Every structure is written in structure tokens, then in C-alpha cells.
Amino acid sequence: MTTAPGPVPLGTASPEAVFDALDLAVRRRLPGRLHGDKRGLRLGPGSDPEEVVRYRPGEDDVRRIDWNVTARSGEAHVWRPVAEHELEAWVLVDDTASMAFGTVHLEKRQVADGVTAAVALLTQGPGNRLGTAHLAADGLTWAQPLPSRAAAHRALRRHRATAAVGSGGSVDVGLARAVRTFATRHPRPGVRVVVTDFVEPDGRMERPFAWETPLRRLAAVHETLVVEVVDPRELELPDVGAVTLEDPETGRRREIFTSDRRLRARYAAATAAHRAATADAVRAARAGHVLLRTDRDWVRDLARFVNGRPMRRVTA
Secondary structure (H helix, E strand, C coil), X not given: CCCCCCCCCCCCCCHHHHHHHHHHHHHHHCCCCCCCCCCCCCECCCCCEEEEEECCCCCCCHHHECHHHHXXXXXXXXXXXXXXXXXEEEEEEECCHHXXXXXXXXXXXXXXXXXXXXXXXXXXXXXXXXXXXXEECCEEEEEEEEEHHHXXXXXXXXXXXXXXXXXXXXXXXXXXXXXXXXXXXXXXXCEEEEEECCCCCCCCCCCCCCCHHHHHHHHHHCEEEEEEEECHHHHCCCCCCEEEEECCCCCXXXXXXXXXXXXXXXXXXXHHHHHHHHHHHHHHCCCEEXXXXXXXXXXXXXXXXXXXXXXXXXXC
């Protein structure tokens, strides 16, 4: 049973109205997560204590003497603070043909744009910026980092301006190569989000996936979240008789008879196995993983995940 869509009308309203609705939804459902969640580990000017060391005359600030440690040890000790740094976040959005699909309220691409805007709002803070990379059939397109709210506006305007990608054609950059480039182009540690449906041109549904190793390397350096977007018709086949299915990534077509109950059962089992294998691979890479659906309130599901997940420190 599906739930009603949320308050963010991605498919109909103006970008300005969508932004206002999304901003309100994020603030209501993620209170306290918009600011102050990131701390650097490099020592320097800051406000939070990181370590206590012996006082060095002429080098250390006497105002930072830790009197408790000094009294216990009999020697003057000072604490050194954690350095505060601006956070640079990047979102990799799968913009290949399979994302231009939706059978209920939204297309997967629209959810991806909304997620990008939500991430921008979640990482909002003084000096923080968010950049994006979009994966299409002809490669990666990069958009420079912008302040969080400007980046959110950009993402929500994009789904109006972007034309649907046609099926077929050469696909030179797969998800694995895109994640590899995504990890190396901006090496400074920060937040990295990958938004995809995990539909690949080769149709591979079993491990090992080509993107596993690049994702593991990405998550080893950055706070990494994988957002998987699916449509209900990708999970189960409806009983509608004979239909012609087309692979949006390659243009290949195949006729099937959906009234065959055994066929529908095999299809559902195969897709469930693929979802489970994907979740295991993301978890093994030590990245966060949340599944969003086009027929659900994706803001609520994202908020539920973020609220239940401990934040990891991001080194700067």
C-alpha cells in the first residue's frame, strides 16, 4: 500500500513555490540538522577542544589553560581547539535515460532534482557550498559550487529546463566511471551524495557491480550517501496482458505477456534480489543508503533516514 505524495509539488508548481515548500518540509522534518553538524579535525582557530597538551611559553594562549588537568598533573596544560572550515558538498546525479521514467506522481529525475535541493538545504551554513555533477549518455557535466540556498534553487529550476534524454545511442560513461571521476576531481574531504536508479546499459543485476570499488574509495574519504530512486512499476509487473517493453538505456525492445502469473512472480523475485544485492554492496562500501520511490513522500522518507543516522565527522 502506498502513501499519498508529500507537500512538495515537483511536477506542477513553479520553481519558487517548490523551493518554499521544500524548505518548509526540510525544516519541519529535520529540525536541528540544518546547521552545526560538520566539524573539521585539523587543529586551528575554533571553539571546541580537541586535545590537551603541555603549555609552551610564548606559543600557547594562556587563556586556554585547562585548570583541571593542570591541577592533577602539577604542570600547566592547555587545550587546542578544533578548526572550523567551510563545507564543500557535491552531488552526483544520474541523468541517463532510465531516470526519465515515472508512472505515478513523479519521474525519477524529478525526485533526483528534489533530493539535490534538499541536500543543499541540509548542508546550509556560513560559507558552505554545494556543486553538482550530472551523468548523461555523453558523459559528466559539472556545475560550480554555489551557496546552499542558491544551489537548491538551481536544482529545482533544472527539472523544468532539462529535456528528456532519448533512448539508444552510445553510452561511454557508466556509473562506475562516473563515481571514480567524482571521487578524484574534488579530493578535499566533504559530503558526497550519489543519486541514481542503478540501471546500467549492460543490464547487470548481480554482484560484483562495477561501481562497488569506486564507491568504496569515495566513502573512505568523504561522508557519502547513496540515494536510490525507483518507480513501483520497476518492482512489480502489472497484469495488463501483452506489452512491449523498451530498455531506455539501449533502446532494445521485448514483448512479454504480463498476465502470466509465473512471469510476474519471477520478475518480482529478480528485482527484489537486485535491490538486496545493491543494498549489500552499498553497505559494504561503508556508505549510507536510502531508497526513495516516485509514489511516496520522498521528503519524509529522506528525513526518516537522516534523523536515524549518526553523523560522521568530516575532516577538512
